[in-house]
Amino acid sequence: MASEEFARSAPIGVFDSGLGGLSVLQHIRQTLPHEALLYVADSSFAPYGDKTSAEILERSIAVTDFLLSKNIKALVVACNTATAAAIKHLRQYYPDLIIVGMEPGLKPASLLSKTKKVGVLATLSTIQSEKYQHLSTKLSADTGVEFIPQACVGLVDQIEKAEASADQTRLLLAKYLNPLLTAQVDTLVLGCTHYPFVARLIQELTSAHIPGGEPITLIDTGKAVASQMQRLLVEHDLVNTSSDIPRINAYTNGSPEKLKLACTQWIDIPEDKLSVSTFSN
Structure with a gap:
């Protein structure tokens, strides 16, 4: 029972090349307010749009590995470019992980x-x-x-x-x-x-x-992505049953000040519900 509760309380990982994925994070917060969320802005390698498919896949794997080290229970590829270039491969590399990508719209x-x-x-x-x-x-x-x-x-x-x-x-x-x-x-x-x-x-x-x-x-397909994540968590019995509103932990290999500003001003995350750190993957 304890292990099941631990699995349900594990966070959802969300990543993008930079700040854009915060638009998806916002929909996830609204749809699943009791889920712990980890956000990664891979800003040192932004934008993905001018990278080759091989480069995008390499970064997607690196960021996913970082998020898995934080014990995520599911992953959202909150980037249309990374979804198009890498999600098929990510699902092959991580067959046991729930992975949701962007809908083309x-x-x-x-x-x-x-x-x-x-x-x-x-x-x-x-x-x-x-x-x-x-x-x-x-x-x-x-x-x-x-x-x-x-x-x-x-x-x-x-x-x-x-x-x-x-x-x-x-x-x-x-x-x-x-x-x-x-x-x-x-x-x-x-x-x-x-x-x-x-x-x-x-x-x-x-x-x-x-x-x-x-x-x-x-x-804007961000809401559909959040709904798909909700459906999959229910299907796998991984919905967090806690009534708490957890903090959001955000990571970047770019400017933490810029990420904090975007979180608080673009999508209105209260500062007392936000932690911003750096990562080096």
Whole structure:
């Protein structure tokens, strides 16, 4: 019985190349408020979007090994790029570990689009991945929806700079959004976990392009990831039965000050519920 309780109280590990995965962590906190959470920002190797698949897999294994050393009971790959490049291999390497990755968001977008044109904002690595190419081609054939990918080079870096001016971010987003709006997309997939942090700016820029029209629909799959984790914990009898709200332990090989700022200001984690440390993997 004691070992079962220990397993249930073990933490869920969540990782991303930087701060973007905090958007997923926020959904997990809301869905599973009594679960202990460990977050890793692999910031020294960010962004993953300009790395090769082999490099992304190497980092994903290193971070997963670090989280396993902290006795996690489940893992969330809170990065679209790492999910596309590495999750299949991670499931082979760690067959006994519950692993949940990011959903591409293409299917729900295809069901919502009225113009049958869906824009996909993502990293170049995600767009070029076999997983994205296969899914977008299949869904296009099945639904008649045209998926228009837009690689947002530099946007992750811009979002990571918490002190960067909104003007710089605005200019970069406008550059990537304009061709999609010209193509008359009515739905946008946020294909990177960093992008929900600029969702309000995306809505502002797209509404200015179509004054009086219906707002662009944004697809953020973080909530679906949290729901999938909840389902799997129930299935494996690993839901934490404690009524306590545990502290969140966050780790980075970059700036702990920046990670702390993002946790407290971007997703409103109280300082007394947060511990930020460094790791060297």
